[in-house]
Amino acid sequence: DAGITQSPRHKVTETGTPVTLRCHQTENHRYMYWYRQDPGHGLRLIHYSYGVKDTDKGEVSDGYSVSRSKTEDFLLTLESATSSQTSVYFCAISGGGEQYFGPGTRLTVT
Amino acid sequence: DQQVKQNSPSLSVQEGRISILNCDYTNSMFDYFLWYKKYPAEGPTFLISISSIKDKNEDGRFTVFLNKSAKHLSLHIVPSQPGDSAVYFCAATTNTGGFKTIFGAGTRLFVKA
Secondary structure: OEEEEOOOEEEEEEEOOOOEEEEOOOOOOEEEEEEEEEEHHHHEEEEEEOOOOOEEEEEEEEEEEEEEEEEEEEEEEEEEOOOOHHHHEEEEEEEEOEEOOOEEEEEOOO | OEEOOOOEEEEEEEEOOOOOEEEEEEOOOEEEEEEEEEEOOOOOOOEEEEEOOOOEEEOOOOEEEEOOOOOOOEEEOOOOOOOOOOOOOEEEEOOOOOOEEEEEEOOEEEEOO
């Protein structure tokens, strides 16, 4: 299995608070991705990175920001959490081609 | 605007029979297509892929077919097994621009024993 972890695995937070999710890899892969999974929508790309400090927006980037200061870490920040951001968040890594996914973070915004 | 569509939310198949999962895409820039399998409470796992220069790729019980003119791909599972029961996601990407990958909404496969 690819070495990819996500933290925290579960989080409950209140509307309006900032939240940061962390993705950590030990594979030295160039590409990293953040997705959210919601019923009826499958996996939707939030942001992705193609190198240290190189990031770009995905399909549903509004309300989210990312940072990648090291190859191994990709952070997803919800600046001010809203109930619509309640979801399961997956990080993925890739060397180009297929992606390897982390176990997911279940975020609940109350 | 969904660039990758899986129009069947669910599919039920008898054990031992063939499962056929379908996927359509709209963006002609996609040149690499993948299928992922997901069990509950786990991350998706890569299953099989196909490049746009091919029309078929086979790996054991799994075969992916690509029809570029119709912008359609399908995943065949033969024979289907109860352990294949999962959600299957179709995905499409291009090898430019950071391999930005778009997923379909998924098809839940039930294989009945």
